[in-house]
Amino acid sequence: MAAPPIPAAKPVIGDEEVAAAVRVLRDGRVVQGPEVAAFEQEFAALVEGRPCIAVNSGTSALQLALMALGIGPGDEVVVPSFSFAATANAVRLAGAEPVFAEVDPDTFCLDPDAAAEAVGPRTAALMPVHLYGHPAPMGRLTQLAQRHGLALVEDACQAHAAQLHGRPVGTFGDAACFSFYPTKNMHTLEGGLVVVPDEERARTLRLLRNQGMEQRYENEIVGANMRMTDVAAAIGRVQLERLAEWTQQRRRNARVLDLGLETGLVAPRAADGARHVYHQYTVRVRGGAAVRDAVQARLRAEGVGCAVYYPTPIHRLKPYAHLGAELPVTDRAAAEVLSLPVHPSLTPGDLDQIVAAANRAVAEAGGIR
Numbered sequence: 001m002a003a004p005p006i007p008a009a010k011p012v013i014g015d016e017e018v019a020a021a022v023r024v025l026r027d028g029r030v031v032q033g034p035e036v037a038a039f040e041q042e043f044a045a046l047v048e049g050r051p052c053i054a055v056n057s058g059t060s061a062l063q064l065a066l067m068a069l070g071i072g073p074g075d076e077v078v079v080p081s082f083s084f085a086a087t088a089n090a091v092r093l094a095g096a097e098p099v100f101a102e103v104d105p106d107t108f109c110l111d112p113d114a115a116a117e118a119v120g121p122r123t124a125a126l127m128p129v130h131l132y133g134h135p136a137p138m139g140r141l142t143q144l145a146q147r148h149g150l151a152l153v154e155d156a157c158q159a160h161a162a163q164l165h166g167r168p169v170g171t172f173g174d175a176a177c178f179s180f181y182p183t184k185n186m187h188t189l190e191g192g193l194v195v196v197p198d199e200e201r202a203r204t205l206r207l208l209r210n211q212g213m214e215q216r217y218e219n220e221i222v223g224a225n226m227r228m229t230d231v232a233a234a235i236g237r238v239q240l241e242r243l244a245e246w247t248q249q250r251r252r253n254a255r256v257l258d259l260g261l262e263t264g265l266v267a268p269r270a271a272d273g274a275r276h277v278y279h280q281y282t283v284r285v286r287g288g289a290a291v292r293d294a295v296q297a298r299l300r301a302e303g304v305g306c307a308v309y310y311p312t313p314i315h316r317l318k319p320y321a322h323l324g325a326e327l328p329v330t331d332r333a334a335a336e337v338l339s340l341p342v343h344p345s346l347t348p349g350d351l352d353q354i355v356a357a358a359n360r361a362v363a364e365a366g367g368i369r
């Protein structure tokens with residue numbers, strides 16, 4: 001009998017998560033109550049104590065962060081095209097227009113030189129993504145933002161507890177956004193959170209997530225309903241306690257894969273000073289999309305869950321194709337990347353199987369050896 005397949009991701013919903021959810025449901029204070037406040041306070045420990053505003057998704061976090069910074073119609077926001085569509089969708093939802101720039105071919109994060117070229121008279125913000133859990137080059141991006149008077153928003157939806165030169169992601173920007181979707185490094189079923197440097201902006205975000213109200217029925221501005229439930233927050237508090245351990249395990253798993261993979265598969269590289277948290281362990285398969293797809297099919301046939309994030313760069317998706325961006329580095333990445341399982345539930349046996357299957361698959365698929 002074949003062993004059960006190794007899943008590409010494995011969200012944890014254990015006894016403690018269930019107990020936390022039941023506790024809140026029995027308590028009855030289920031939306032924007034004490035659990036949400038406690039979750040925000042506890043998450044702040046990851047971002048040097050900055051104010052945290054929990055919302056209902058990472059996409060909501062990005063949209064509200066832009067709105068709180070006054071970015072909207074007539075503004076452009078420079079984003080990488082090599083990301084999940086939510087990065088650009090949030091810009092559009094805020095009423096602004098994304099401008100796509102290239103990524104670094106080694107780290108897959110926004111290239112500061114390309115971002116500089118994309119800056120124009122309407123540019124209001126830069127929104128780098130800490131893709132796959134690797135921090136974007138925030139030093140150079142901060143300089144670029146300061147030089148042109150731009151806001152800087154971190155899309156940290158894949159990068160809980162990642163660091164750059166010892167400084168946690170989420171503390172570089174005028175705002176930073178996290179997601180707690182089930183497959184992320186920690187989850188709240190659905191959820192998101194915005195980190196900001198100051199209380200004044202935090203207040204604006206609290207208004208925006210709740211109909212513009214601080215006092216009930218005294219609406220001050222136009223806001224949305226993007227509140228987090230207390231069930232979600234209670235689950236998040238349980239997950240937060242284990243995030244450090246899970247992050248270490250992801251990093252250990254990545255080391256095992258690094259050492260085991262042979263040529264033909266290019267292991268992910270971390271930039272100088274980067275603490276990569278391996279939301280995804282993403283290799284490049286040399287030889288283009290046909291070889292990559294063959295490797296993926298063989299791995300799946302051997303019971304190794306793997307996936308392509310993202311097969312179509314955002315600039316080629318229907319809502320954005322008319323902008324006509326030309327991004328060869330991004331197109332090549334989309335044709336070559338393949339993400340192998342790296343989640344903390346993997347056993348040593350799973351890791352051996354992934355390494356063996358990947359090396360075999362690339363040899364058989366005709367990847368360059």
Ligand SMILES: *Cc1c(COP(=O)(O)O)cnc(C)c1O
Pocket residue numbers: 057058059060083084086087129155157158179180181191192
């Ligand atoms: C998951 C993700 C988002 C959106 O988060 P949701 O919670 O799914 O709305 C945004 N950007 C990136 C890079 C993501 O991976």
